[in-house]
Amino acid sequence: MACCHHYYLLAEGNEAAFAIDVSSITFGHGVLKEAGEHARALGMTRVALFTDRTLAALPYVAQVCESLRAAGLDVAVFDESRVEPTDQSFLAAARFAAEGKFDGYVSVGGGSVMDTAKAANLYVTYPAEFLDYVNAPIGKGKAVPGPLKPHIACPTTCGTGSECTGIAIFDLLAMQVKTGIASRRLRPSLALIDPATTYTLPKNVVAASGFDILSHALESYTAKPYTRRAAPGKPGLRPMSQGANPWSDIGCEAALKLLGQYLERGVNDASDREARDNLMYAATLAGIAFGNSGVHVPHGMAYSVAGLVRDFHPEGYPGDEPIVPHGMSVVVNAPSVFRFTACACPDRHIAAAGWLGADTRGASDDDAGEVIANQLIAMMKATQIPNGIGGVGYSKNDAPALAKGAWAQQRLLTNSPREVTEESLEGLYLGALAYW
Numbered sequence: 208m209a210c211c212h213h214y215y216l217l218a219e220g221n222e223a224a225f226a227i228d229v230s231s232i233t234f235g236h237g238v239l240k241e242a243g244e245h246a247r248a249l250g251m252t253r254v255a256l257f258t259d260r261t262l263a264a265l266p267y268v269a270q271v272c273e274s275l276r277a278a279g280l281d282v283a284v285f286d287e288s289r290v291e292p293t294d295q296s297f298l299a300a301a302r303f304a305a306e307g308k309f310d311g312y313v314s315v316g317g318g319s320v321m322d323t324a325k326a327a328n329l330y331v332t333y334p335a336e337f338l339d340y341v342n343a344p345i346g347k348g349k350a351v352p353g354p355l356k357p358h359i360a361c362p363t364t365c366g367t368g369s370e371c372t373g374i375a376i377f378d379l380l381a382m383q384v385k386t387g388i389a390s391r392r393l394r395p396s397l398a399l400i401d402p403a404t405t406y407t408l409p410k411n412v413v414a415a416s417g418f419d420i421l422s423h424a425l426e427s428y429t430a431k432p433y434t435r436r437a438a439p440g441k442p443g444l445r446p447m448s449q450g451a452n453p454w455s456d457i458g459c460e461a462a463l464k465l466l467g468q469y470l471e472r473g474v475n476d477a478s479d480r481e482a483r484d485n486l487m488y489a490a491t492l493a494g495i496a497f498g499n500s501g502v503h504v505p506h507g508m509a510y511s512v513a514g515l516v517r518d519f520h521p522e523g524y525p526g527d528e529p530i531v532p533h534g535m536s537v538v539v540n541a542p543s544v545f546r547f548t549a550c551a552c553p554d555r556h557i558a559a560a561g562w563l564g565a566d567t568r569g570a571s572d573d574d575a576g577e578v579i580a581n582q583l584i585a586m587m588k589a590t591q592i593p594n595g596i597g598g599v600g601y602s603k604n605d606a607p608a609l610a611k612g613a614w615a616q617q618r619l620l621t622n623s624p625r626e627v628t629e630e631s632l633e634g635l636y637l638g639a640l641a642y643w
């Protein structure tokens with residue numbers, strides 16, 4: 208059941224090939240100390256190191272700086288990357304990068320920091336109007352003209368997978384919408400992943416980022432198959448969100464099995480290093496997978512859950528501003544969405560639930576939506592995730608506005624295995640109000 212080869216049926220006029228962009232990754236304890244050697248090998252001499260204020264005070268940034276300087280490189284630190292970056296904070300980072308005339312980028316932090324470095328690298332290397340590279344229909348979706356400067360990404364959370372992807376997410380302030388820039392050119396040249404960076408993360412942060420990993424793997428695995436897209440006119444037009452494919456399936460399956468085994472342990476016991484190491488590896492596997500397939504509706508819906516937040520202040524997150532952390536904003540939608548998408552590929556939903564730990568014996572296709580939703584809900588409860596979008600401050604009256612925001616995320620919605628309309632999005636938000 209789990210192999211699902213029939214998912215990739217070739218059809219006249221449709222896509223018949225999938226593309227694999229492999230990330231360069233060095234994974235393991237102590238790898239941040241190798242940053243200098245890797246940077247030099249990539250031809251860097253003058254490095255812009257991106258981080259944020261909180262991380263700047265932790266030892267990882269010092270470790271990376273020390274390694275870069277020991278390798279004879281000049282380093283300038285930008286510690287004003289914003290958690291939940293905006294177009295304005297991207298532009299501030301790009302101004303810093305332009306003034307410094309750097310020939311290489313290093314990022315030490317979570318998805319926000321890595322995305323900020325990607326954006327700064329892009330706008331300094333190929334200056335343009337800000338919206339030119341932003342995903343359509345919000346921006347112009349123009350192609351990045353050529354390769355960027357080398358970028359070494361060092362993640363310090365176990366979630367976003369940004370170190371393995373060509374995506375940079377931000378809030379477009381003027382439109383009050385979250386959107387992104389997506390191009391293979393944005394993928395970091397190298398990811399240096401030290402799982403020990405997760406040992407000091409607060410419980411709530413591990414829960415949110417852990418469900419981000421889970422959603423990456425589950426959405427990628429259940430995405431529309433690449434064979435259902437029309438064939439591209441030429442290879443360069445093959446989208447990065449190309450849909451589920453046999454390569455991404457491998458990473459998704461491995462990540463989901465690790466999450467079934469370690470998510471609850473890693474959240475609830477900070478001293479469980481085996482669990483946190485494995486969560487970081489699951490994040491890497493899921494990042495490789497969804498970087499080559501794309502996610503779909505739960506992520507699309509998350510943009511407005513995060514963007515329209517009013518007064519939610521989760522524990523473990525700094526700052527006075529209300530925030531729904533990314534992974535949390537995704538997973539609160541997930542049970543509702545997978546109940547909806549299950550009929551498009553029930554065997555995939557059942558297989559994934561089994562990998563996450565559900566007893567799927569005797570489950571029929573008709574049960575697929577409930578089987579996966581119930582497994583997700585059990586895991587959310589066990590890790591103190593809020594109870595649906597109601598748990599982060601929304602009511603049924605918010606559904607139309609949330610659906611309007613999500614409808615703009617066409618890059619993600621068109622990757623859904625089942626067609627989504629603005630009306631069905633409203634229904635999905637209503638189904639996500641509360642699960643228990």
Ligand SMILES: [Fe+2]
Binds near residue numbers: 367423506533
């Ligand atoms: Fe995500």
